[in-house]
Amino acid sequence: DAIDEVTRGYRGARLDHCGIFYRDAQGAGVVVEAIPPRVVATPLDAFLRRSKDAKGRPCVMVGRVVPVYAQLAPAAVTYSWSCIGRNYDKYFAENDTALYCSELIVYSYAHANNGKKIFSEYPMTFKDPITGEVSKIWYEYFEKLGVAVPEGRIGSNPGALSRDVNVAIHTQLGDIRGAPAL
Numbered sequence: 693d694a695i696d697e698v699t700r701g702y703r704g705a706r707l708d709h710c711g712i713f714y715r716d717a718q719g720a721g722v723v724v725e726a727i728p729p730r731v732v733a734t735p736l737d738a739f740l741r742r743s744k745d746a747k748g749r750p751c752v753m754v755g756r757v758v759p760v761y762a763q764l765a766p767a768a769v770t771y772s773w774s775c776i777g778r779n780y781d782k783y784f785a786e787n788d789t790a791l792y793c794s795e796l797i798v799y800s801y802a803h804a805n806n807g808k809k810i811f812s813e814y815p816m817t818f819k820d821p822i823t824g825e826v827s828k829i830w831y832e833y834f835e836k837l838g839v840a841v842p843e844g845r846i847g848s849n850p851g852a853l854s855r856d857v858n859v860a861i862h863t864q865l866g867d868i869r870g871a872p873a874l
Contacts, residue, residue, distance in 0.1 A: 701851030705871035710850040724772040726796040749866035767804035794848035816847040
C-alpha cells in the first residue's frame with residue numbers, strides 16, 4: 693500500500709506490484725516477479741490469489757509492450773528467468789544486483805533491446821501527495837534500513853510502467869483502487 697499511496701497508474705489505478713507473465717513449456721502461466729526476499733517464478737494462480745477485490749476477484753491489470761517492441765518479449769522473459777534468485781532491492785537502488793519489481797521489467801526489456809531502455813524512468817517520490825511530506829511509512833522503512841529516503845533518485849514503479857507509452861493495457865481484472873470500476 694505504501695507504493696500505491698505515492699504513485700498512480702493507468703486510469704488512476706493504485707498499483708503496487710508488477711511482474712512478467714509467460715507460459716512455460718507445459719503451457720502453465722507463470723509470473724517472474726521481484727518480491728521480498730528475492731526474484732521468483734510464481735504460478736499464475738498463486739499470483740492472482742494474492743490480491744482480491746470486495747467481490748473476491750483478482751485485482752490485476754494486464755499490459756503488453758506496444759507492437760514495435762513485441763519481438764523483445766521472448767528475450768525479456770529469458771532474461772527475467774536468469775534473474776531468479778537475485779535479492780529483492782529493498783533500497784530501490786539502481787545499478788546493483790538486487791531488483792525491485794518494476795526494475796526487473798525495465799532491465800529485462802533493456803537487456804532484450806541490446807542494453808537500451810524502452811521504458812521511461814523518473815525521479816522517485818516517497819511523498820504523500822496531499823501533505824507533500826515524505827510518508828511516515830516510507831520514513832520509518834528507510835530509517836530501519838539505516839539509509840536516507842531516496843527521494844528524487846531515478847527509478848520506476850508499477851504505476852508509471854502502466855502509463856508508459858510503450859505499454860498498452862489490455863485487460864483489468866477486478867475493481868482496482870483508484871481505477872474506474874468494471
